[in-house]
Amino acid sequence: MSTRRAPLAVLPAVLAVIQLVGTHFAAARMGLHLPPASVPLLLAGPALLLLRRRAAGPMAAGSAAAALGCLALGLPFGPFLLSFAVALVLAVAAGDRWWAWGAAAGFGAGSWLLAGQLHGQFHERGPVLLAWVVIVLLAGELARVGRERAAERRRASEEHRRHQADEQRLVLARDIHDVVAHSLSMINVQASVALHLAAKDPDVDKLTSALGAIKSSSAQSLAEVREVLSVLRQDAPRLPGQRLEQLPELVGRVASEQLSVQYTPPVIPQWVGEREQTAIYRIVQEALTNIVRHAAATRAEVIVQIDERRALVQVADDGVGLGAVDEGNGLRGMRERVQQLGGSLLLGPGNLGPGNQRAGAGPGIRITASIPRREHPEREHPEQEGQ
Template sequence: MQPRSLGPTRRPGPSRYPGPRRFAGPPTSFIVITVAVIQIVGTLFSAGRQDAPRPLDVLAILLLLAGPAGLAFRKRAPQLMLPIALVATGAYLALGYPWGPIVLSLALAVIMTAAAGLRWQAWAGAGVAAAAVIAAAALAGDDNWPVRASAGVAWAAILVLIGQGIRRRSERFAEYRRRRESAEKAERDEYRLTLARDIHDVVAHSLSMINVQASVALHVGADDPAKLRPALEAIKAASKESLTEVRQLLGVLREDIPLAPAARPTLVRIPELVKNAEVGGLQVTLTDNANHQLVGSAQQEAAYRIIQEALTNVGRHSGARSAVVRIAQTAESLTVTVEDDGGGMGGALPGNGLTGMRERAAALGGTLTLGELHPGLRVQATLPAPQEGNLP
């Protein structure tokens, strides 16, 4: 008797949904220090080449540091960045200190405010800065002040749009991450369901066979010793098979054996199921009208497992004396039917076995139905034919 496969069970490993990694940007401390150094060093360098109304002093240095310091609120309180940068930059320029890269902190504050989702505050701050540029250009009496004013307004708008672009990219990444986590959770849930079905199919079935065959051995041991040896041999074979399957299942859980063994259940092994059921005293009639070469491997495995579980339920719960297994094939589907003459469902709720059969059929786009026969129960599964190219 060949050991049954665990089927296409797959343990979720590293994500199968690779995508762009999130770019969180440089650390806030790095931004603050870099901007502060650029503003101080750049202003000191440019001040020596200008005739500014007011030389650099301690207040100028404090104003040059205030803008970068405001950027430190990037994550804790982003709404404070732009007001601090506006006040520091406006005060520095209004007091007549030498021109330099003082506007760097203001530009970054506009971008970061928009990137933080404070769109209206970013546009308001950019508008204030643009108005200040227009006023300064007009008061300077420069004939080209409209050009300078237009350039200032354009740059203010561009900075806000850059920040909004960063914000949209962050939102797209967050949405991608949510989809990826949802897909990975669905994969883990599917793995658990598949593993639960495999545990039920390959372990519970074998143990059930051992139980039934042991009962037969106890029954015939005293009255008909000639039948005792076949029953004990069947118990030995079933227990050996069950032990092999338990070891294989533990290997899957420990990930030290392949997760998709080659020996998957097929329709060819249905007579083996029938023989095992007959050892327990059930009379089984098998009718197989399917062309196995035209049935996909997934459909064959599902059909095998459904028939296996149905016969197990007949032997354990129904009290039936006979059962009929039919396998029929059309161009569109494969249909497997198991009928018995037992007590039927008797009002009982479906257990794990019936749930697993339904899940196997549904996974292939098929259906599984139950029908009372008075007496008996009919279990019928219809599995759609595989698309061309998926045949074994």
Template sequence: MSVDLRAVPRPALFGLVPLTIIQVAGTVGASSHQTGHRGLDALAVVIAVLGPLSLVACVRWPRQVLAFVVAITAAYLLRDYAYGPVFASLAIATVVTVVRGHRLVAWAGLGAVVGVFAIQRLAYDHPWSWSGLSGVVAWALLVVAVGEVIRVRRERISASRQARAEASRRQANEERLQIARELHDVVAHHISLINVQAGVALHIVDRKPEQAQTALEAIKDASKDALVELRSLVGVLRDVDEKAPRRPSGTLASLEDLVERSAHAGLQVHKTVRGDVRPLPSSVELAALRIVQEAITNVVRHAGATHAEIELAYDEAALSVTVEDDGRGFAPGDAGGTGIIGMRERAETLGGTLEVGRSAAGGTRVHASLPLRSRS
């Protein structure tokens, strides 16, 4: 069993030197005062030295070191040497073994030493007393108790660190999921409008070039807005400060641009606001905007509609968002689409709900209720 001294903490190595001196000097002193025991010889000194030296390997091999220390301590007792600080190595090895989780081994080792002590008292006809034996047992229990306290404390510290690390990982996962939602919504909305406008421009470029120019201008505006939002998201991923956009993004004020761009794509959108308009938490405004964007994107891409209604209803407890169109209508199979899943996740993150079904005009109706205060 080789020991790499470089793997042993420096304070532990430095502490073994005074411990060795204390054990040797204490053993010599005890032998001079306890005349009823065997006199000091070379074996007693060797045992006093071997105990501290063996602790060098205690961190890596706690059970083996404890067994060795128990063996030399039992040999010390059976030789009937004077009682002294030779038991310090046993106490340290026991505490380390308990802290490393080998509790039964520690109990067994101390129990064996207590048993040898009782045998030694009887074998050498020393005065017997229950108080003396009780003192030895109490010392053994104290050593184990110290080890248990240290072990529990270390486990609590480790559990606390793991909990913090888990919370950090969970927060990072939630942030990545939020960024993924943002990327999906930004790309899907703007690219869908660009795709529709590009199709219109190709269709009428020869017959109505002035309308083709309008479609190309709409493509330019949509692509510019998409780049601004994508740059902002990439800045978050890179953890760098990007130049602030020239106009606010991620607020319900952006719906005016959405209505205008949708008109260029051939979809007439009408916005209605009910209740007292007032500043809302940024998370609610962003969720409402992305839900409306995704709903309009689905209308442009899939519904074949010509008209859509956006309604924002403010009340004291929640913001209600409703988007209806006069297109093909809602099919239950569409409920599992990525866009609808993303809208529902945004609403549920805030403690709200999202419903998708048929509108009164026969198209699709998306309704979300977003609480203004998160649920505890």
């Protein structure tokens, strides 16, 4: 949230009052009479501060000239130097360092030239005055460094927010792909079965069962899509990720008369958290989706083995294999999920063995994902993990 800056004239007005009143009292205390030309010079320094946002360098040079004018008139040391000090700090902080240091050097040189007219004031206070100017410049340098560091922190924070937004979009796109691709593939298969039954087998019970499966799959898919898209609402509650206990249901939806899927639920150690379980579920889901859509397989197996060191996920089939096809969004999404957890994903031949393998079956494909145990799991972030 941005903060509103103070009006431009506030600072000059305050300094003008301080310089006029302070110089008047200082002169009265010393028994000095202020010449008429002192008033314009006392107002010139604060007035030049109106340039601080557009021309900070010339502002510093003008303030130095006004301060020298006050010295030439013999005004008491002190109040009239305030606007000059502020101008130096603002010029350095704004990045006009050479203007500021040049104005300070010019003020110092001019002070030495005016030393004979200052009635002993400069000889008494000159070294202190010059030291004061250097201290003011160093304060300006500190302010500049602080301002640059604050700007760098803001840039880093903004970059971090953009990175988080990009990560969230990537996770959302990956989850939508996984859910929609799987759901539409299952509905397509079930619709094909229904059409086949309608054309070849007039059995109403079988046709009703196939249509019921389509309805059930579409309802389940709609619910999953709603869960994924709910992260776009800032007021939506955090929805739990997918659990390994849901894998048998997933396998059951994929299995059919044309495709048998073998799966044995694993024992789940305590270290396997929501991130790991969601990743394993989505990997199995996408791998089974690819089998249904592309493999032309009749047999598949899902193996999930988890010990105290890692989780090993394998999904294999006896289909046509990957061949020379490029890696698509599904495989890329699986690889990204595994890499986010520090693991790896490999592709190889199915190697299901001869048992119950149809004649002329292809080499198949085996997807192997290895996810190591996290020793110090961080707090779960919904924007990073999706649903």
